[in-house]
Amino acid sequence: MKSRFDKTYWENKYLNNKTGWDIGYISTPIKEYTNQLKNKNISILIPGAGNGHEVEYLYHQGFKNITVIDIAEIPLKNLAEKIPDFPKENLINQDFFDHNNTYDLIIEQTFFCALDPHFRSNYVTKMKSLLKKGGKLVGLLFDFELTNEGPPFGGSKDEYLTLFSKLFNIKTLEKSHNSIKPRKEREFFFIFERK
Template identity: 55%
Template sequence: MNLSESFWENKYKTNKIGWDLGEVSPPLKTYFNQLTNKELKILIPGGGNSYEAEYLFNLGFKNVYVVDLAKSALTNIKERIPNFPDEQLILGNFFDLENEFDLIIEQTFFCAINPELRKKYASKMNDLLKSKGKLVGLLFDAKLNEDHPPFGGNKEEYISYFKEYFSIETMEKCYNSYHNRDEMELFVKFLKK
């Protein structure tokens, strides 16, 4: 299962981006609205068209970074937000990143990677977060595809990946999911140990 740069680029070029809501995800919007520290250094991995990055940027968060394998996705962000800093749109593999962040936002990235990489994902999140950093976002709580993204999972499985590195502050059924994801999402807030 090769989920390569060309795999994702082709998804954007052919507009096969069913995960793309065309707007900021409601649970994340609610979370962002209560953040007060505009200096937070925030990463959105596998961000795609990242309406989340746009929303945060427009709220005054200027240290927002997006990493994605698909150049088209990053170009789409730049076209929507011309003054978004180029150096904060990173074309590359999340697992190759070397930086530190206060907050990392999970939005359809975890379910897009090969499930064999999930332990590595948890470890890499730990590496990328500063002391007391947070990983916040949404994980699918549903059985989805087995041979192509999105890949599903459940709470027990997820805890097994993250408990080594994080205190699990919140991991509960989402009450305000986007309508086509009702009853399928967990809102998670993990604090780096």
Template identity: 55%
Template sequence: MRLNKAYWQQRYEARKTGWDMGMVSPPLAAYIDQLTEKNLRILLPGAGMGYEAVYLAEAGFKALTVLDIAPYPLESLKERLPASFAAENLVEADFFDFKEGPFDLVLEHTFFCALPPELRPEYVLTMNALLRPGGKLAGLLFDFPLTPQGPPFGGSKEEYEQLFTPYFHIRVLERATNSIPPRQGSELFFIFEKK
């Protein structure tokens, strides 16, 4: 089962976006703040309202691609990004059909856990294909029991290690210490490096 374009567009239009914090996630902001190479080719898949994209653009990162299946968040993002941001780098597409690359870095925030769990192995293969050798997939994954009542669907450190280890070196996979209060204790910060 795929939650398709119509599903996500309807969620945005109806404002049924409980995952939306209205700001860049503090763990991701802290990670972005320590990046010094402003020419990294960065992908933000399933970017939603794109707070991380705005944060990156305002920090001077030049090679951003923002991907979402629904047009609603991308239209909103156009109004919030700096005027210098190239509109063609806002891409409306299904992640699994997206073939651009290779990227140096992919930032993950709520996208993985919004996918039905049966798509997770395909997600790993797609990420592997999108990253250059040694490229990094970094961000946040939810850490609460897997549930059919998603999205989000949850997951565990053990599941993530099993899924990603064949294709990625697990550089960091630990409890996020600077999550917003409603997410304290339920987010894992990670950095996986493509083998």
């Protein structure tokens, strides 16, 4: 199944500065979660990283084993300019579903909500395959009604539990208490561990 949100769609978003999802810095819930990680050697994947504020923050905190995937080339070039010593081979211009490797941690920040909702079960299966056993998928999921309007596409706690619980242990799925103001009361913070 082909998505209507393909490489051209996302490249045009960057070319036309239509990047309303980009808040300009790492989101507070993800920052606070990563601040308590002790092992800086873990392998981290950030799919659909966009301009990579999470990447930049983590890299400057000493996490050096970070891989970034984006279907659009422009944000990867921006990231390479922002962090000149970031390993170029870890900036991967690729469709997420074509990526094959395994990681200790995958960070979800406005990637799931940008995918055509028809791809949600594929996303869950792919995430499982990209995580080492016991690896974690951590981040934010929107909490508003799923409609055809988007991206971003919404979802509900019940939907997320149904989607993820077959392949992941649900460690945390709760209203984010420290979301940025425009997303307050509209996102869940989650930690899902690969079964």
